[in-house]
Amino acid sequence: MIIDAWVNIFPEAFAQRWAAKDEQRGVVQMFGPDLAKGPTVESLLAGMDEAGVQVGVLTAGLSDPERAHRRGGFAAEDFLAIAEEHPGRFLVSAAVDRAAKPTANVRRLRELAQHPSFVLARVTPLVEQYDLSDRLYYPLYSACEELGVPVSINVGVPGPQVRSRCQDPVLLEDVLIDFPGLTVIGAHMGHPYEALLIQYMLKWPQLHLMTSAYLATYMDPAMVTFMDSSRGRGRLLFASDHPVIPAKKALDAARELSLSSEGMELFLGGAAARLFASGLAAGG
Numbered sequence: 001m002i003i004d005a006w007v008n009i010f011p012e013a014f015a016q017r018w019a020a021k022d023e024q025r026g027v028v029q030m031f032g033p034d035l036a037k038g039p040t041v042e043s044l045l046a047g048m049d050e051a052g053v054q055v056g057v058l059t060a061g062l063s064d065p066e067r068a069h070r071r072g073g074f075a076a077e078d079f080l081a082i083a084e085e086h087p088g089r090f091l092v093s094a095a096v097d098r099a100a101k102p103t104a105n106v107r108r109l110r111e112l113a114q115h116p117s118f119v120l121a122r123v124t125p126l127v128e129q130y131d132l133s134d135r136l137y138y139p140l141y142s143a144c145e146e147l148g149v150p151v152s153i154n155v156g157v158p159g160p161q162v163r164s165r166c167q168d169p170v171l172l173e174d175v176l177i178d179f180p181g182l183t184v185i186g187a188h189m190g191h192p193y194e195a196l197l198i199q200y201m202l203k204w205p206q207l208h209l210m211t212s213a214y215l216a217t218y219m220d221p222a223m224v225t226f227m228d229s230s231r232g233r234g235r236l237l238f239a240s241d242h243p244v245i246p247a248k249k250a251l252d253a254a255r256e257l258s259l260s261s262e263g264m265e266l267f268l269g270g271a272a273a274r275l276f277a278s279g280l281a282a283g284g
Contacts, residue, residue: 003272004048004247005120005239006093006152006187006212007056009039009079011072039243041082045089051248054269055280057120057239058082058090061097062108076112083117091279093152095122099130102139109140113147116282119275121151122187125166126158132167133174141179150183150275152210155197156190159213169193169200176204183275185237189214194223201226201235208271212239216253228263234271 039047048056058079061068065075076094083090094112096105112118121144125132132153144151155169169190176184185208190197201207211219226232240250254268273280 001055001269001273002051002053002251003055003057003238003269003276004051004053004242004250005057005185005210005237005272006059007044007048007240007242007247008059008244009041009044009074009082011074041086044242045086047242047247048089051246051251053247053251055088055272056090056242056247057093057272057276059093059095059122062094062105062112062121063097064104064108076108076118080112080115080117090117091119091276092117093120093122094118095124096137096140097127099128099134099136102136106139106143109143109149110147113149117279119149119279120185121149123151123153124187125154126160126162126164129163129166131165131171133171134166138178141175141182145179145182148278150185152185152187154188155186156188156193158188169197172200172207173204176200176207180206182206184208185210185275187212187239188241189219191218191220194220198222198226198232202231208235208237208275210237210239211250211254213241213244215245215250216257219257224257224259227267228259233263234266234274236267237272237275238268 060074060076060079065077068075076092079092083092109121121140123132123137130136141151155167155172157164158167169186172184183206186197187210189211190209191214197209227236238254240247259267
């Protein structure tokens, strides 16, 4: 089974507003103007089918439906409904979009975690510019640890023209120490800190990494070696961040990596299947 750990659906108007922001200029130049088109459920499924991806993890904001719809976006409940309409194809995640509302974030997490298709919380520090180890996130981390919900945290230099220090992966160590039972997945590959992240994954067994928005063609050779080692197999998850990188383009590049059959199977789906087992068992 191939699992794409980060896929997106946006209303076109929402995508256009996002792409028009000054700080996104470099991202649009890098990945192309199609980012502003806003993928639909149908186009996403078509892209997944073309690539050979069986399951995609949809990403919504953590805010309540009223706020999400008022801003012109989708709520997690919308994606949970899509997962029900397309059994076995989608799991659902939600990203913190109001870090300064930690109590509300925990309440929302607990609500969503009751749904079997909800498998992942996300923290994207670049958006609000709070350090990934900021205490505003700690109630969410604590709730995720309690509930057994993994958390994805963007690490490394972000594409948008914003400050990067909030995503310095050295800050992960505070989170890993303070929440020893929390499964953490570094998102967007953490470039250019791959050497540090390898050492952290050797040190912290609950730390993983996903390739979202990062083409495998450009992966650090040391990371490729690590992910096929006895201590590195099953620590990296395939993710495209479709449509930032189309699922087929991302998967074609991933399949070109020099990995053993076991290492490739774990990378393309095995590791994600283990981390998201409850959602998959419920039928996605």
